[in-house]
Structures are given as structure tokens and as C-alpha cells.
Amino acid sequence: MLDILSATVPIFLIVALGFVMTRIGMFKRSDMSVLARYVVKLALPVLIFVNVAGRSLHEILNPTYLLAYAIAAMAMVLLGQAWAAARGVRGSVRAATISFAMSGTNNGFVGFPTFLIVIPAFAGLAVGMDMLVDNTLIIPVAIALFEAASGAEAHWGRRLRGILLRVVSHPMVIAIILALLMEPLGITLPAMIDRSVDLIAQSSSAVALFSIGGMLVGLTLRGQVSDLLAAVGGKLLVMPAITLALLFALPALGLPDLAPELKVALVLTGALPSMSIVAAVAEQHGDGDFGAASMMLSTAVSFLTLTGWMLVMSGLGWL
Numbered sequence: 488m489l490d491i492l493s494a495t496v497p498i499f500l501i502v503a504l505g506f507v508m509t510r511i512g513m514f515k516r517s518d519m520s521v522l523a524r525y526v527v528k529l530a531l532p533v534l535i536f537v538n539v540a541g542r543s544l545h546e547i548l549n550p551t552y553l554l555a556y557a558i559a560a561m562a563m564v565l566l567g568q569a570w571a572a573a574r575g576v577r578g579s580v581r582a583a584t585i586s587f588a589m590s591g592t593n594n595g596f597v598g599f600p601t602f603l604i605v606i607p608a609f610a611g612l613a614v615g616m617d618m619l620v621d622n623t624l625i626i627p628v629a630i631a632l633f634e635a636a637s638g639a640e641a642h643w644g645r646r647l648r649g650i651l652l653r654v655v656s657h658p659m660v661i662a663i664i665l666a667l668l669m670e671p672l673g674i675t676l677p678a679m680i681d682r683s684v685d686l687i688a689q690s691s692s693a694v695a696l697f698s699i700g701g702m703l704v705g706l707t708l709r710g711q712v713s714d715l716l717a718a719v720g721g722k723l724l725v726m727p728a729i730t731l732a733l734l735f736a737l738p739a740l741g742l743p744d745l746a747p748e749l750k751v752a753l754v755l756t757g758a759l760p761s762m763s764i765v766a767a768v769a770e771q772h773g774d775g776d777f778g779a780a781s782m783m784l785s786t787a788v789s790f791l792t793l794t795g796w797m798l799v800m801s802g803l804g805w806l
Contacts, residue, residue, distance in 0.1 A: 498597065498763075498786060501693055505700020514701055522698035523767035523775065530691035531764055532662035535622050537688040538615070539666035547615045551742045552749055555733040556620045559757055563590040563726050564628060570717050581714065581777065583632035584769045588718040588781040589726065590625055591762030594618060597786065598759050601793070605755065605806070606748045613752035621762070622663045630657050633772050692763070699766045702779040711777055718761070718781045723792040727757035731799075747805040758796045760785035 508514050547553075567586030571577050592598065594617040602610035655661075668674070676684065730753050738744040745753070761782045769778030800806045 498696060501696040502700040502703070502783065505697035506703050507700075508697075509701035509704045516701060516704055519698045519701035519775070520770055522694055522701070523770040526691055526695045526698065526764060526767045527771060528658050530687055530694060531767075532658040533684055534688040534691045535618070535659055536662040536666045537684060538618050539622060539663060540669040547612070547619050549616060549743075549745070549749070551737050551745055552613075552616050552753055553620060554742070555730055555737055555753055556617065556756060557624055558733060559726055559729040560590040560592075560620065560625050561628070562729055563721055564632075566721055566725065567718070570714075570721075574714065578636060580633065580636045580769070580772045580774045583629065583636050583772070584765065584774045584778050584781070585714055585718050586632055587629040587768065588761045588765050588778065588785070589721040591629060591765055592617065592621065592625075592722075592726075592756055592759045593762050593782075593786070594621060594756065594759065597789070598756060601755060601759070602752060605797070606751055609746075609748040609752055613749065613756070617752075617756050622659070625762075626659055626764075627657075629768065630659070633768065637772055695763050695767055698770075699763065699779045699782060702766055702770065702775045703783065711780070714777065715780055715784060719785045719788060722761050722781075722785050723758060723789055727754050727792075727796055730754050730757035750805050751800050754796055754800060755793065758789070758793055760789040 505514075505519075509516060509519070564586045567589045568577065568582055571579065571582030571585055576582050594614055598617065599610060599614045602613055606613070675681075734745065734750050734753060763782055765782050766775055766778035769775050797806060
């Protein structure tokens, strides 16, 4: 438990700093939209580029791991949409935020430090595969949902063309494409540019977490508690349960079985709190308060649920 706290407490400290600085008036609540835009449009795409560029496709193409994570994430997207439909908000920005909060996993800020403690020899490989799914599937799907919600008044044909255009032209998607082309084309960045890219990438986590803290100032959850509990419960309990089931189902269907360490990594990936950029992306579409609340609550509750899932995997003999 102390090891998990050592990985997650710094997250809360930076969020708390953003809250305090905004609460005392050093920053305005409206400033958080600017910081969120910086994260989504520049810093995060650069971080994605840094993490994906130069990796061999053979290194991060374990079919069982990738397929299990992708299926679990898309199942959560569908579950989020089903919940939104039951609440009468299908196709809305709130539906997109719930789906993203349920499926987007905090691999960078919580997952990697946790993996380094629990499965150090496999931490880099696991996070590399997680980020491949994050950046090529989960984030583009989330962007598409938000863009669809923002253009809901258009004819479906124009709407579809608009969604596709905005998705493929989004900085995060462009960063993925450029990063995947680096190794096949034998391209390397000059040292000065590489260092500049690293500096921008390193700023993403602190700015994202700081902006989340600022978004919490004045936050009201009246009428949102049921959505919040659904998003957090789905992320921390349902998604890891699905990944656990897939670890037994996929090998039974003929796919290669995973090493115990990768099984641990996959279940923990599903059990990690919501991706920190949920708030930043939702803020761009007017739902930053709910995104920030879901990220914060899922991170707080994950102190308990991660420990519980580790106990389950210990009972299965994987830990």
C-alpha cells in the first residue's frame, strides 16, 4: 500500500497546488482552459511522439495483450454510451466524457510508477503496449465521440466527414502517425531538436495535473453524482474484470498465453484510474468539471481497488 501511495501522492500534490493557486486568485478558473489547450494541442502530442517514436513494432505487438486491452477499452466505451442512453443523454458531450473516463487509463502518471514497483522487468514493455492502444485506438475514439457530440446538429453525412477530418487532423493523431513512421524511414531528430521535444513532453504531466486542480475550484456535483459513480465504478471494477476474463478466454481461442508478469500488467492497466487528460479534453468541449471530478475520484478510490486486484492476482499465483 505504501508503494502505491508513493506513486500516486505526487499526483495529488500537484493537483492540490493547482487548486490552491486558483482558489487564492493567483490564477483564474478561465486560465485552466488555456492550460488544458496547451496540454491537448501541444504537450501531450509531443509526449505521445516521444513514447512511440523509435520503438520497434515487433517489441510492442503482443497480440494477446493488445487485443485484450483493446477489447476491454471498447467494451467500456459501449458501456458508457449505454449508461448515457439510459440517462437520456445519448450523443452528448457528457456521454463522450463518461465513455472516455471509463476507457481511458492513466498509464503514464500512475501505471508506469506502479509497474516499476510491482513488475519492474516488464514495466517498459507493458507501458509501451498500453500506450500503443491508448494512442491509436482509445484517444482517437474519444476525440471522435467529442467531435460528434459537438457537431450534432449537422446532417449525418457531413457530420461523419467532419468527424473523420477533425480526428485525422488532431495533433495527437498526427503525433502517432509521425512517431510510427520514424523507425521505418530511419529518421532521427537532431540533438538540439530532440532535447527541445523532451522538454515540452516533460511539461505535459505537471501542467495537466495543475489544470485539473484549477478546474476543481467552484466545482459542483449536483445532479452529477450518479454519472460520476458509474464512470468511476466502471473504470476501477468493470474494466479490470473484463481484462481478467479475456486473459482466460483469448488463449482458449488459440491466441498465445501471456507470461504471469504481463497478465499482472494487463489487469492492473484495466484497474488504473481514468486518464489524466480526460479533464483537459472534456474542458475543450465544456465538460471539464465532470472530467476533473471523475479523474480525481477514480485516482483516490484506486488506492483501495488496486490493492484488491493485486490480492486477486496473488491468489491466482501471478504475483
